[in-house]
Amino acid sequence: MTATSRPRLWWTTVAVGIVAVVVNLPWFNALLVSVKSDGDISRGALTLGTPTGDHYANALGAAGYDFPRFFLNSGLIALGAVALVLAIAVPSTYAAIRLGFGGRFILNASSALRLLPAIFFAVPYFLLMSNLGLLDSVVGLILANTFLNLPLAIILLGAGFRDVPVELEEAAAVDGANTYRILWSVLLPILAPTLVAVSVLVFIFSWNDYLFALVLSSSEATPITLGAANFVTSTGIRWGDISATTILSTLPPVLFAVFAQRFLVSGLSAGAVKG
Structure with a gap:
């Protein structure tokens, strides 16, 4: 690899990484919301607060479905x-x-x-x-x-x-x-x-x-x-x-x-x- 190709490869890696993050933002947001309490979700809080596993328990059958x-x-x-x-x-x-x-x-x-x-x-x-x-x-x-x-x-x-x-x-x-x-x-x-x-x-x-x-x-x-x-x-x-x-x-x-x-x-x- 030549010296001139290294910066180009670095910028390509950064660009691909940014695109990957942007494309997966909905998934990351869903992950964040899935561990928030109902109160934090209703308030639209951007921070995590106190994590909870209640939503996963409901998804696995605790909600009656x-x-x-x-x-x-x-x-x-x-x-x-x-x-x-x-x-x-x-x-x-x-x-x-x-x-x-x-x-x-x-x-x-x-x-x-x-x-x-x-x-x-x-x-x-x-x-x-x-x-x-x-x-x-x-x-x-x-x-x-x-x-x-x-x-x-x-x-x-x-x-x-x-x-x-x-x-x-x-x-x-x-x-x-x-x-x-x-x-x-x-x-x-x-x-x-x-x-x-x-x-x-x-x-x-x-x-x-x-x-x-x-x-x-x-x-x-x-x-x-x-x-x-x-x-x-x-x-x-x-x-x-x-x-x-x-x-x-x-x-x-x-x-x-x-x-x-x-x-x-x-x-x-x-x-x-x-x-």
């Missing part, structure tokens, strides 16, 4: 969507990229679907789940989040498959491997970073979903994103409880992304650089 079940529903929905998306996207993308099944049409259609706003699918999904008897069910929300995130998975996996030299598959075929063996034993280990990136993104998007949870659930399948609205009552908004619920609900996707960060970066960069 079944928040542990809300967290469980969110986990089941997110993990179920991840599993179903990978089960559909991996073979379908391989068929499109390597076997010529649908080819560019499938990838272009996936890109087009991903550009549409989620609200565009709300009414069709409601009618579909109603006809299937899956309203207010975890299975219905898993299917909805799968349909919504499948185009993104196909796009990322398509870039990953293109990066793998076709000579590896030809060599495996010469050794007697069939199509399924090539996919599962040769390609998927190479595409592990891309698979992790897809899993992380689908998990985060499914966990954070609010629109489809609002449209497709009412009580039994309520996830944590919708359950936090229980603290908006006829007597007022319980800001401390909502903030505590928000902090707790952000922990699983954040921890998931942190532990998978190395794979996430390499997976998202697949197809970006051509040798």
Whole structure:
């Protein structure tokens, strides 16, 4: 590193740090409010005062709401969507990229679907789940989040498959491997970073979903994103409880992304650089 590049790197680091702080200010504010007493919150006090854990106790069920079940529903929905998306996207993308099944049409259609706003699918999904008897069910929300995130998975996996030299598959075929063996034993280990990136993104998007949870659930399948609205009552908004619920609900996707960060970066960069 040259002497002239050090100041530039330092200023870049400072700029990125400032942007990171600004972007995360709402989260930091929610964290501060979650440990304030109701009196400090109502007065709009900027200082912390005496910290309290009452809001977290309420968020974990002390307020009379079944928040542990809300967290469980969110986990089941997110993990179920991840599993179903990978089960559909991996073979379908391989068929499109390597076997010529649908080819560019499938990838272009996936890109087009991903550009549409989620609200565009709300009414069709409601009618579909109603006809299937899956309203207010975890299975219905898993299917909805799968349909919504499948185009993104196909796009990322398509870039990953293109990066793998076709000579590896030809060599495996010469050794007697069939199509399924090539996919599962040769390609998927190479595409592990891309698979992790897809899993992380689908998990985060499914966990954070609010629109489809609002449209497709009412009580039994309520996830944590919708359950936090229980603290908006006829007597007022319980800001401390909502903030505590928000902090707790952000922990699983954040921890998931942190532990998978190395794979996430390499997976998202697949197809970006051509040798």
